[in-house]
């Protein structure tokens with residue numbers, strides 16, 4: 001009798017340990033880009049372990065899959081990509097991993113930008129002339145409102161994969177949304193509007209009626225955050241090397257006057273550089289954005305002939321210490337453009 005009780009006790013202890021393990025087991029998540037890792041970790045907290053495959057200093061269009069990436073993906077519970085043909089290189093990683101859980105179409109595979117409105121949808125699909133944006137412009141995360149949607153997509157998938165932690169993920173998502181809203185509009189304004197303030201302001205801003213709406217309520221003095229900082233950039237024309245900033249520019253009311261690349265993915269031919277010089281002189285453009293992974297030769301050539309300033313920009317979280325969070329990445333862009341133009 002005594003012995004059998006001991007056995008039962010041992011079995012019970014083992015079962016409890018197993019259960020605790022299952023509860024404590026973090027979802028192992030692989031993301032293509034670092035901004036996705038950052039957002040996933042914000043929403044998933046200590047219930048997930050997210051790792052990004054690409055180096056944030058690299059051009060996200062062109063990443064070479066490595067055996068280490070395949071290894072990371074072999075036992076992942078969830079694979080998250082940006083999609084829109086930006087991180088197509090990751091298709092090889094997913095295939096080579098041999099991990100059935102993360103293959104396209106399974107719950108362990110998420111295209112994070114699903115249901116985010118895409119700009120620059122092509123009318124004619126042809127990669128022969130170097131269009132590396134065949135599904136529209138994929139640089140979608142440089143508008144914080146899109147990251148709000150992306151964070152929601154990630155939260156929904158985490159709930160699906162780990163339903164026992166649904167409430168936890170919802171709370172984390174709500175908190176992250178509040179962080180983004182405070183960064184966008186300033187804490188004071190959000191506080192003045194109460195619980196659904198962030199949602200209301202986001203809707204008004206998306207419909208381009210934010211300022212009028214605030215004026216109507218005598219709240220415009222309370223506007224802070226990125227929206228306030230970016231007021232100084234309102235209507236400013238900028239040049240960029242690649243079509244990286246159209247979402248960012250639309251959100252913060254800048255105008256992209258053109259690109260140094262004549263076609264996305266093709267280095268600028270000399271006659272195009274000279275045309276850009278003429279355009280910058282004609283339109284009084286002061287700033288050229290050059291992503292850190294592109295040669296700055298063309299930008300320097302144009303700058304030296306026009307007096308425009310070259311700003312070296314980063315597109316992914318963690319490319320340098322100054323942009324080690326998504327929020328800092330957006331702040332960096334706004335402040336650098338402001339500084340270069342004043």
Ligand SMILES: [Zn+2]
Pocket residue numbers: 061132133138139242243244264
């Ligand atoms: Zn691109």
